Amino acid sequence: MAGFWVGTAPLVAAGRRGRWPPQQLMLSAALRTLKHVLYYSRQCLMVSRNLGSVGYDPNEKTFDKILVANRGEIACRVIRTCKKMGIKTVAIHSDVDASSVHVKMADEAVCVGPAPTSKSYLNMDAIMEAIKKTRAQAVHPGYGFLSENKEFARCLAAEDVVFIGPDTHAIQAMGDKIESKLLAKKAEVNTIPGFDGVVKDAEEAVRIAREIDGVLLSLPRLECNGTISAHCNLCLPGSSDSPASASLVAGITGYPVMIKASAGGGGKGMRIAWDDEETRDGFRLSSQEAASSFGDDRLLIEKFIDNPRHIEIQVLGDKHGNALWLNERECSIQRRNQKVVEEAPSIFLDAETRRAMGEQAVALARAVKYSSAGTVEFLVDSKKNFYFLEMNTRLQVEHPVTECITGLDLVQEMIRVAKGYPLRHKQADIRINGWAVECRVYAEDPYKSFGLPSIGRLSQYQEPLHLPGVRVDSGIQPGSDISIYYDPMISKLITYGSDRTEALKRMADALDNYVIRGVTHNIALLREVIINSRFVKGDISTKFLSDVYPDGFKGHMLTKSEKNQLLAIASSLFVAFQLRAQHFQENSRMPVIKPDIANWELSVKLHDKVHTVVASNNGSVFSVEVDGSKLNVTSTWNLASPLLSVSVDGTQRTVQCLSREAGGNMSIQFLGTVATSSLSVEICLFWTFQVAEGQEICVIEAMKMQNSMTAGKTGTVKSVHCQAGDTVGEGDLLVELE
């Protein structure tokens, strides 16, 4: 692998940054037209430099051609490993994705329908047609879409096409939260106390919620469906109707409870309720969301473990009964039950707990004859008690952190196992080497409930691949559209280091060096999380974001010295622009007489406060006096580059100048955060009857997620500017409160 990289790196450099002398330009431009597709695939190859240290054995024949039934970064990720293994690839795409990266990377591509996922990436008939047409021998489903669809797995089996994943039985067993919980119990895996049946309506939800208390309860009157009903009738002393039970309930109320979709995943259709009212609301919203996302509105309720960590174990099984656990991933930093920052290993687990969790996970995998890569999710409370949450029978989004610390290429292992080869590793071979952190970079506005999706076109895009220990899994390129049809994830940014400190330092640098223009992104939030003192100490839980930012995320709060640094950088940048404006190619007819200014006296307005700054320069070094304190700012002052690396009194900073107006307004990304410009539109929530603080005002559905907008303060609704079913944009006035 290493040799391979040494070989291609200069090529990539030539393709991306090389300068052609003018006389060669015509020729090389034509050449570039031809090399166009190659250019992207090289870029992506470069991404995978940290991938799988375990080599690929060319004698081990797997498949000739694999169809990747997915899009975006995961499709690219799978195709990369296929290329490494010498397997031809087929991409599928919707109309709007015709020129996306995964299509360019694959050897063949088939259009499977229009933009909406239900008509393209979930369109089994069209995908089966594509498989037949391209004669693909196997299908890798990625994550999401059809990855955990047993129907799809069955269809493939009927056509003698290999599904790269576990067999149908395991998908079915683990795909249903109720059934999986019962199976886990049987395999002696710790589970969360809760009600293992399907909840019929909101009132029943409330009743169950009240009664859950550490032991499994059941309501005799409740109808449960299918195979599960048998397990539901574990009657406990005192039914819910009896007065004795009522008093029991009052004393040992089960709140808080978690309401979740039986078919769910990824935080969709999942809600926490702290009282009866919230249970009713939660039931309604979750069942709607479950119906729209999964076409299955069955819900279940279980005890909500307060302040838990979300830690999951990666498992890998083969068709010969072998199964391994590949250590854990800590995925506690979440918003709306969707992961944002993940790392491996977890700073919280000791070797003993790790082994106990790993062994239970493997036990569960064996119990369902699991034969692929999968993930067993646990909730871990502060006393290191862990409870089985669910098992994901697919490749997880956050699998790269496990690959970094174990050195395995999970996609490669999945393909091998699917072909029927036994695992190449023993449990003892699996170690933890170093530390890896993954940030999910989303096109969303972190200042609005930690991330409201945004859409747009990436007018500029540059991944921080020039830094050491950085891996970027992405499926986009400059000019790509983040559309309303699909997940707003831009990329997964992974950094790897010998220890956690190094990995986090590299992450901060990588985030500073990431250029994303044209869409709102969450880099500010990610960067704040990874430098937060609680996070650095490892004191995290799934409630981290709401605990640390109770009033919502507000961006980085500058310290005095950081503010001075920013003012010094901004002033130097301003002067650098002013000086450059005087550099003309000399015209002999009329000489340019540059003004001689020794000291630039500037007044800089930052956060409505005016600061006095005096700047002077000597070559590339600026001496800046900010409100009385002196700083030296050094840089190459390349004013065309989106990234500006500066050194302020020896402290290295990377800033991005996002916009600059002749009138003096500048916006600079410094320590991840960018100020909203003076023209930013305020989002106001207003209505015509009294609403209590925290009361739900309206529900906005975006990116298939229902986001409930609640009143920030008690007030009277003045007017409503939208109707149910309207499409609303960012900054649109919905409801007015007074």
Added chain:
Amino acid sequence: MAAALRVAAVGARLSVLASGLRAAVRSLCSQATSVNERIENKRRTALLGGGQRRIDAQHKRGKLTARERISLLLDPGSFVESDMFVEHRCADFGMAADKNKFPGDSVVTGRGRINGRLVYVFSQDFTVFGGSLSGAHAQKICKIMDQAITVGAPVIGLNDSGGARIQEGVESLAGYADIFLRNVTASGVIPQISLIMGPCAGGAVYSPALTDFTFMVKDTSYLFITGPDVVKSVTNEDVTQEELGGAKTHTTMSGVAHRAFENDVDALCNLRDFFNYLPLSSQDPAPVRECHDPSDRLVPELDTIVPLESTKAYNMVDIIHSVVDEREFFEIMPNYAKNIIVGFARMNGRTVGIVGNQPKVASDSISFTPWNYARRQYRPYFAGCLDINSSVKGARFVRFCDAFNIPLITFVDVPGFLPGTAQEYGGIIRHGAKLLYAFAEATVPKVTVITRKAYGGAYDVMSSKHLCGDTNYAWPTAEIAVMGAKGAVEIIFKGHENVEAAQAEYIEKFANPFPAAVRGFVDDIIQPSSTRARICCDLDVLASKKVQRPWRKHANIPL
């Protein structure tokens, strides 16, 4: 962490100016004391314009004084004033009284430098008789204009004047005419820029109208032939100053002004920025500024910018930003006739003029004509079309670039000229001819990129090969044809049964760059990502372009 930073260097420049003047005053000490005292007194009075009270009133209106404006506009210490001692010569209506004499009268004139480059400036002083134009005032302006023409350097006028000095009668009118004459003489010789920073009414408006660019300051500047009172008495219309001739009216509806800025400081800073794009005179080549952006930079984001469906909109400004140096584009008339984009940018440091059709916007004149004012609607069919306003906007810009040796880069996505009675009655034939004329007449380097549609007569107009385009490129998404498939099929296959098949055949034949490429009407079909590199390279070669035209007194553009 970031922030909207506002950096202003007002104070520094003012103090430098004042100290320079003091030094000048001291140097005269060898002369007789009484004369010296008188000189110093006059200078001191001149610096105060109409007096502190009027200066305060000017500030209260959110406006800077004439001298403050000059000090912000020019490099610190570079202003050399002329005619500081000139006074008006009117003796009627008590004007001869000492209290009605102000050294320098109601305008400050002189020369200075912007980023080291010479410029002549006049700045009308509203604190002296409301900036009204006297014979002396006009004479001062004419003097610097004459010198600017002989030296070959631009003139910038900062207009803030109530109008003619009524006490002077015809002398004031003569003054206007003297200025108009020089505006016309200077036209095409040196760039002339007007920045309207206060009222500008009556005959006075024609001086800015004759200059190359007119900029305005929002909320404090007005341009009209007659004010709201006269309008009321003549046409019985109730209209405010702002509605009649404010910055918004002139930058969106009338097209009189080219851009509006937030306030005096913003306007002057932007003017400095803008000035850097311009050559000093028609004898000079387009300026080349230091550039950090590699000329061979590939722009991969352009490969996917044109949507697959040919009726879907995209933003041509995105293409311009991606291609030019450092994404810097100084757009001219951004809010008027938005279906065409014009403005200045740099390629490898050299100033270029950009003209582009805007597929995101249909004609805005559809909504402004009285015939169908109520029926304003977006019709994608017309997106990026040429209409009366866009033709005139484009033509004037192209002629400016041609006059001042600024190469033209044209991005074409045009479905044709806008049809309809409104356009025909308004004279689209006459106005459309202006753009055609301007492109055909232009002898500066002309590079054209057809990004998508180039239909019909509009294809010819948009700097086509046939109008002596030097380099004409087509992107793979280009469709060069007489009209769109639907219209064409209705004519060619009239009465034909299988319309869809016919359309498909037409699309296969014409909705691609090949018909034009095989005839040599485009020089190459290029990958969009290489556009910047190709244009930069072409401009280097074309820098020495020379064209001889037959002698004539002057050409006769269809006005």
